[in-house]
Amino acid sequence: MQSIKVKSPATLSNLCCGFDILGMALNEPYDIIELSKIDEHKIIIRHTDEFNLPTDPKHNIAGVALQSMMDALNYEGGFDIIIEKKIKPGSGIGSSAASAAGIVVAANELLGKPFNKKQLVAFAMEGELLASGSRHADNLAPCIYGGLVLIRDTSSLDIIELDTPPLFITIVHPQIEIKTSYAREILPKEVSLKSAVTQWANVAGLVSGFLKYDYQLISRSLQDVIVEPVRSKLIPGFDEVKKMGIEAGALGGGISGSGPSLFMLSENQNIAKSVESDMKLIYNHLGIDYKTYVSTVAKSGVEVI
């Protein structure tokens, strides 16, 4: 095989109380990445989108991730890459993870699958490091594994696949900029033990709710007493989206990743669409440009097309 094309999904990380440990792959939106082998030992990157991302492989997330994989293999050839990003950078739904994960999965396929999923996450993390300055796998792991995943430990990459009942995810991306690094900077360094216990009680409830297919338990557990109170202030419309979403019947929701995208989970598509209408109303009223998506959980991660 000389050439391959993959779709690489957006991902929803944190899921309220599950800060830094939970992530979920979405069916919408996704990037398309085309990869071709070339003889020369170099990486050529071209974009067919409007985002003006760097094409120098040393400064491109996909380039860095791919290079780390090539280095591990002592690979002597090279790759020509065409990336069509549909996941807007800085949206909070795993745009950089989709680039890094998509490229390593595609290259792994082209090279006869020398690496397993966990190793691919490790290579992709090199790319993510360039984007966020820290090692996180809560977008990368679901992007590569699909479904809902728990990253129990980032340093050993202890990644656990969790089942979920059918879920519909409504996302709104208000077109404002929040830097991941800033969103991380404003977090408290210390939290009260009381809040921490509340948070891990909800984490335990949320994970149990998913595994037991208990929608009401998922709903009661979708609470974040630590990160949301700080970050939600950066996102106009946050309170309204959450309030109207829950009134429309959603199970709950909050900030997607480090924002500015917001998400609401619903039990069925009708509710998810009604939540989407409300989101549109809210941002039209605020006069802020936005994009919305209604998605299901992507059972597989990066897929060959």
Place this chain on the structure above:
Amino acid sequence: MQSIKVKSPATLSNLCCGFDILGMALNEPYDIIELSKIDEHKIIIRHTDEFNLPTDPKHNIAGVALQSMMDALNYEGGFDIIIEKKIKPGSGIGSSAASAAGIVVAANELLGKPFNKKQLVAFAMEGELLASGSRHADNLAPCIYGGLVLIRDTSSLDIIELDTPPLFITIVHPQIEIKTSYAREILPKEVSLKSAVTQWANVAGLVSGFLKYDYQLISRSLQDVIVEPVRSKLIPGFDEVKKMGIEAGALGGGISGSGPSLFMLSENQNIAKSVESDMKLIYNHLGIDYKTYVSTVAKSGVEVI
């Protein structure tokens, strides 16, 4: 029915990372409580054990719990109670919870079951409040529901029953005194966000491990980076018990409740018994009196016998 006898089980709370939110009912040891209706509006408490617990119902955990239930019913009769405690007070395996839970379940049976389990936990909490000065349900809820339970929220008593694979629990109770109130006092008021994330990652892993019957995941997740480092210093032999337990093949373990009892979880009885032998060696060597138990998970809580 005029009279009833129940056995009320010991319970293991916290389970390392699950501080204040997880608890498990044990088949060994247990208290025996006998309750008889009397015409007079009073509570008579007698003990057939050597612990010299108060018999004034206002200062007895079982008495306070029962009184709160009688008040809720405007019950005009009274009860004569005989308690045979086999769970030593102050052991950290839910001795006070067994008294409070046992009495309210027994009375509820005698009175034709006017209350559900959740209401019984609420009455029993009145008794526990007397013992520990704070409202906690992580021993009471498993004592009444049986099995492993998650208390997602104490104020609304959101109690979730969780399944587990077969487990063997080895307990050692070194006969030293640690007051629950002191064990709580020395806890940090604030914890780093980093440690809190580590803890809730392990909580998520532990709950997933139980529900997915994944022993290795349970084992990797039985870690406590917040409470154990502080409380373990109060318990001589802690490090040795944990080290030798894991060497003997146990999945992991730590402090039971607020101590001084220690527990180790094992996949089978042979390992659990070998862990018990090691515990005996350790405390014989330290010259500290102790008791040990090897138990399974009690699938039902307080039981009529």
